Amino acid sequence: MSTHLQMNAQKNIALVAHDHKKQDLIEWCEKHYDALKPHRFFGTGTTGQLIENALGFSVHRFQSGPLGGDQQIGAKIVENEIDVLIFFWDPLEPMSHDPDIKALLRLAVLWNIPTASNITTADFLITSPLFISEYVRVLPDFTDYRNRLTASHNAVIASK
Numbered sequence: 001m002s003t004h005l006q007m008n009a010q011k012n013i014a015l016v017a018h019d020h021k022k023q024d025l026i027e028w029c030e031k032h033y034d035a036l037k038p039h040r041f042f043g044t045g046t047t048g049q050l051i052e053n054a055l056g057f058s059v060h061r062f063q064s065g066p067l068g069g070d071q072q073i074g075a076k077i078v079e080n081e082i083d084v085l086i087f088f089w090d091p092l093e094p095m096s097h098d099p100d101i102k103a104l105l106r107l108a109v110l111w112n113i114p115t116a117s118n119i120t121t122a123d124f125l126i127t128s129p130l131f132i133s134e135y136v137r138v139l140p141d142f143t144d145y146r147n148r149l150t151a152s153h154n155a156v157i158a159s160k
């Protein structure tokens with residue numbers, strides 16, 4: 001069994017980049033300005049501010065990554081408020097908030113969110129016809145997982 005979530009043609013895009021990758025993300029946004037413009041933007045604090053300044057896009061900014069921004073974006077993914085994650089993370093730099101980064105990337109996989117971690121993948125994503133159309137996102141049915149303990153727990157209670 002699976003469940004389905006509707007993505008609108010206008011996507012909610014989360015933009016995140018580590019410090020040595022911020023310029024790459026800004027240049028990527030500039031390169032795809034026309035394709036990105038119709039969508040809505042979210043971002044970690046510093047990345048969001050830089051994108052606003054460089055592109056003029058309005059970006060809903062969360063906290064800076066090390067202050068919890070990755071976790072806030074992860075929560076929005078769980079609440080189905082983010083459709084696409086563009087996260088240029090730095091493979092050469094250990095981060096104080098590595099657990100938060102891992103958690104965000106994990107949630108993006110769990111909730112089947114299209115995710116780009118480098119320029120090439122981001123180019124492929126933004127040029128996909130699906131980027132500007134409605135799309136039904138398939139999710140595993142988590143019901144069994146959610147109920148995994150309640151049935152046996154209820155049986156134990158009933159037997160007392």
Ligand SMILES: O=C(CO)COP(=O)(O)O
Pocket residue numbers: 016017018019044045046047048063064065066069070101
């Ligand atoms: O650290 C980040 C993502 O893990 C990004 O945070 P900033 O955009 O605030 O620099």
